[in-house]
Amino acid sequence: MKYPKLPSRSENFAEWYNQLVLRAELADYAPVRGCMVVRPYGWALWENIQQALDQRFKATGHQNAAFPLLIPLSFFEKEKEHVEGFAPELAIVTHGGGKKLEEPLAVRPTSETIIGYMWSKWIRSYRDLPQLLNQWANVVRWELRTKLFLRTLEFYWQEGHTAHATREEAEEETMRMLGIYEEFARTEAAIPVVSGQKSESEKFAGAVATYTIEAMMGDRRALQAGTSHFLGQNFAKAFNIQYLDRNNQLQYVWTTSWGLSTRFIGAIIMVHGDDQGLRLPPRLAPIQAVIVPIWKTDEEEARVMEVARNLKERLSQEVLYRGKPLRVHLDDRDHVTPGFKFNDWELRGVPVRIEIGPKDLEARAVTLARRDRPGREGKESVPLDRLAEHLPRLLDDIHESLYAQAKAFLESHLHDVETYEDLKAVVREGWARAWWCGRAECEAQIKADTTATNRCIPLEQPGGEGRCVVCGEKATVKAIFARAY
RNA sequence: CGGGGCGUAGCUCAGCCCGGAGAGAGCGCACGGUUCGGGUCCGUGAGGUCGGCGGUUCAAAUCCGCCCGCCCCGACCA
Incomplete structure (x- = not known):
């Protein structure tokens, strides 16, 4: 390789x-x-x-x-x-x-x-x-x-x-x-x-x-x-x-x-990010959509490039995403293959790739590939004249999907724990939420035993009271313990 | 600051143990051709104070000493 x-x-x-x-x-x-x-x-x-x-x-x-x-x-x-x-x-x-x-x-x-x-x-x-x-x-x-x-x-x-x-x-x-x-x-x-x-x-x-x-x-x-x-x-x-x-x-x-x-x-x-590289959130991504032209012959190159250039102009001038001009890049490098470009832009995390080749031209369409879904599953063909309205919706959809994935990940690795043994096990693989008496000694104990630190006392609290996960004294708040950067 | 690793071409590294002929490979880069719907292929070429200083030796990338730098893992921090 x-x-x-x-x-x-x-x-x-x-x-x-x-x-x-x-x-x-x-x-x-x-x-x-x-x-x-x-x-x-x-x-x-x-x-x-x-x-x-x-x-x-x-x-x-x-x-x-x-x-x-x-x-x-x-x-x-x-x-x-x-x-x-x-x-x-x-x-x-x-x-x-x-x-x-x-x-x-x-x-x-x-x-x-x-x-x-x-x-x-x-x-x-x-x-x-x-x-x-x-x-x-x-x-x-x-x-x-x-x-x-x-x-x-x-x-x-x-x-x-x-x-x-x-x-x-x-x-x-x-x-x-x-x-x-x-x-x-x-x-x-x-x-x-x-x-x-x-x-x-x-x-x-x-x-x-x-x-x-x-x-x-x-x-x-x-x-x-x-x-x-x-x-x-x-x-x-x-x-x-x-x-x-x-x-x-x-x-x-x-x-x-x-x-x-x-x-x-x-x-x-x-x-x-995933194993392919970055996955940038659409609203912050420096490039929101990248156009990758594809051709075999000189004649095809001329046709494809003309459409690609026009498309880039049209999209960056006419399409507003959240009130700002769409950030579109045309990858016109002629010394690397489309396959290389696909991988390259995936590494760089561009949310949407717009492929234009001879087959697309024939169908008066482009092939869209969304970065948040790998391979063929993330590809669809969209008619050229519907692209302008489609892209903002697609970017929103990618945003929502990235958020949902991150949210699900957070929730599935944040566990309420009752005992100190549970806490020690949980912080090895995620975040532990536990009753905490508020004393620094108990935090320090956790840190010494697990390297996990007290990340915060969440604003959202269950209410009521419990027993501190370390010392067993009365506790009125729950705190989150986790290993941190 | 403790522990570990590394410094040779732009990048990743081989060569070092066991000193000796022209300092190498792959990638990248330049040029030409070929290819192009998931990391094309072929050819030609440019590119190096072997981290630095000192020592040993007829001879040092290679052995010895000192120094410098960077990365990774821990304690501290956004």
């Missing part, structure tokens, strides 16, 4: 993932340890994620801004938990312009501190609130163990930062943004998630409460796919962000922050 197949997902998931990222040209290793280059195809995917989220942020009143990459090191020392959490993974600039700096500068690992500093200058009155900001940025965290998209020294994300007059408003904001992440994952990426709250030991350094969306990867490990933090007045006090309320009383603001990173691309790969 000239073109080796990917390692199969079931045999070696980690190797399958690595090779797929490289071969689909989403990213490549940079010459610096732990850093990656996001290649055009991967970045196009990220741009579509950005668009989908940005639109939602703006619709809920947020504005984009840009804060500096470099942050005075002393800023991190102002909030005790924050510095403890981030100090070990800071990259620090000590020299500039050939001279040693008076004060070292940290390359931002997140921007609460510098935004807090600016707010302390900008906020004077309750009339200045709320502050609803977001920035699209790169950040650096000196991770020891890296993996493309999932954990790299430098990564790209959006970080939302808001300041509010009241606790209630800030808490509402925290939950609103968590809801947006959940809805985005479901309706754009076809990824079902569990929304919940992080335990004390898993929460963000400096937060009062951290909320998360957790997604189940194809190897049944959990991935934190987005987070939303209620920061209380921790940063307000650390950076002295105060305002005068209606009664002329000086008050501290209440802040939130929330983020989703290029890690989400890893989730898309690991949730939907």
